[in-house]
Amino acid sequence: MSLDRRKQIIDAAAKSFALFGYKATTMDQIAKIAQVGKGTIYTFFANKEELFNEILQQVILEMKHIADRESAEQRPFHEKVFRILDQALEFRSRHELAMKLSQELRDVGTPMAKEALNRLESELLTYIEAQLQAAMDRSELEQGDPRIMSFIMYQLYRSLTTEWNKLYEPLDKDTIKETFYKYFMKGILRVTPYESKDE
Amino acid sequence: MSLDRRKQIIDAAAKSFALFGYKATTMDQIAKIAQVGKGTIYTFFANKEELFNEILQQVILEMKHIADRESAEQRPFHEKVFRILDQALEFRSRHELAMKLSQELRDVGTPMAKEALNRLESELLTYIEAQLQAAMDRSELEQGDPRIMSFIMYQLYRSLTTEWNKLYEPLDKDTIKETFYKYFMKGILRVTPYESKDE
DNA sequence: AACTGACCGAAATAAAAATTCAGTCATTTA
DNA sequence: TAAATGACTGAATTTTTATTTCGGTCAGTT
Structure with missing residues (x-):
């Protein structure tokens, strides 16, 4: 479950970074694609940079x-x-x-x-x-x-x-x-x- | 005399371009250093670019x-x-x-x-x-x-x-x-x- | 306890106001 | 009267101000 969420987030981030670049990718955007609350991302990654x-x-x-x-x-x-x-x-x-x-x-x-x-x-x-x-x-x-x-x-x-x-x-x-x-x-x-x- | 003015302008321009770069060098600046009216520069050079x-x-x-x-x-x-x-x-x-x-x-x-x-x-x-x-x-x-x-x-x-x-x-x-x-x-x-x- | 999303303010962006400057041209000078 | 000048113009840039965006937090929900 926890692993699942982590993967969801990574996949969503990968997709978004590739599609929009670093700057134009927002944490809200990633959360939305991953179907996860924004705060959840911060359970797995300290910040945007670490996720990237x-x-x-x-x-x-x-x-x-x-x-x-x-x-x-x-x-x-x-x-x-x-x-x-x-x-x-x-x-x-x-x-x-x-x-x-x-x-x-x-x-x-x-x-x-x-x-x-x-x-x-x-x-x-x-x-x-x-x-x-x-x-x-x-x-x-x-x-x-x-x-x-x-x-x-x-x-x-x-x-x-x-x-x-x-x-x-x-x-x-x-x-x-x-x-x-x-x-x-x-x-x-x-x-x-x-x-x-x-x- | 005409040649003299031309040289004055070129020398002034060379000095200014080297000191301030292209953008920060103004035609007024060059005219002032060359001790020449700004219009005079345009007798010898069509524009700033040509002078440069x-x-x-x-x-x-x-x-x-x-x-x-x-x-x-x-x-x-x-x-x-x-x-x-x-x-x-x-x-x-x-x-x-x-x-x-x-x-x-x-x-x-x-x-x-x-x-x-x-x-x-x-x-x-x-x-x-x-x-x-x-x-x-x-x-x-x-x-x-x-x-x-x-x-x-x-x-x-x-x-x-x-x-x-x-x-x-x-x-x-x-x-x-x-x-x-x-x-x-x-x-x-x-x-x-x-x-x-x-x- | 795990997750959420409204909320905060710093930072980026956009809009408006102010300034700069290349080039012109009517006037002056020699 | 031709050569030289510098005040003047408006386009473009810069500065200032207003607005929006977004990373990160945390009180509340599940």
Whole structure:
């Protein structure tokens, strides 16, 4: 019963945050959708922020599952990293909540939205960092600071997808993939199982 | 005399834009500093924007001179590119006008400030692009799209300097230099005159 | 004891009033 | 009489005031 109510509230909150964003979601709104008195919400969550973090945590787990599935695949390492980045950004641009938060940050600048997106980014960086460390332990990668490496990988991928489009026409996926490999992986990979096109 | 007045106006405007930014600089202010009637300004410049662009053009030229000086130096190519990026960002973080415009964009979001900074960035990208094209012609570089290359170089450098500092403690200059080389140049340089530290 | 929703006031938003400033143009100056 | 000026205008911004919204509480209900 208590658990049931908790779930009702979380589901209602998730729905509302995804639909209206952080700011435009009111506690009254959540209570109404959950068919629960507003006060009841405060039995389970200290405040709006805590409730939101519960939802966010679920999203982070969801993202990690996707990445885990990818890194379990039997593929060359650089291919895996590329695909994790690809799926992560894809995830963010498909998931309603992430979408809504980006829009909210852009349009209204809600600090909570910014923090949430930073958290998502930070989790991704930590994930990639661990992957790189593991690859280094397996000697698939040159030694180096995995934090710097993951950061650069993320920034490079982001540059080629999001940032590039602010100045020029979008690059097609093959070009991005090729460029990502050519200008980055080639420089740090110890073994190079990828075929260079020219010469 | 006419030329004298024009110069007076430009100098006054440059001073005021650098001191107060675009928005907070008034035409009355400029006229007062230039010791000229406000109407006189409109004899030389159609409007505030045109006057501002005149100043901006001077700044762009200034930046190009610095870059030209750098690329005239007798240094390995990757070293030159690194130093041009370094000086360009340094320039932007030292030049009063550029500084003020960044602040204005951050605090008030003046569209004109944004446009001006984009213009500065765009000019830098074009400059690097030309340098890369020239290096490719001299066979110092692998063939590739110089626009993508310049964009990535810029983004990589920016990531290591500006963006990194938003999440972590700043990297020291040697680390940045080494990383810039290790993770990027190594991947596209045909000849590698740089000594790798490890192994 | 678990739950509820009317209620509170801080904070956000909207409306109204006051001010600023780019650009014009009739007047002055040399 | 051409060049220079600065008082003037109204659109846009800023400041002030009025109104509404909403997170959180708690007295009352089930």
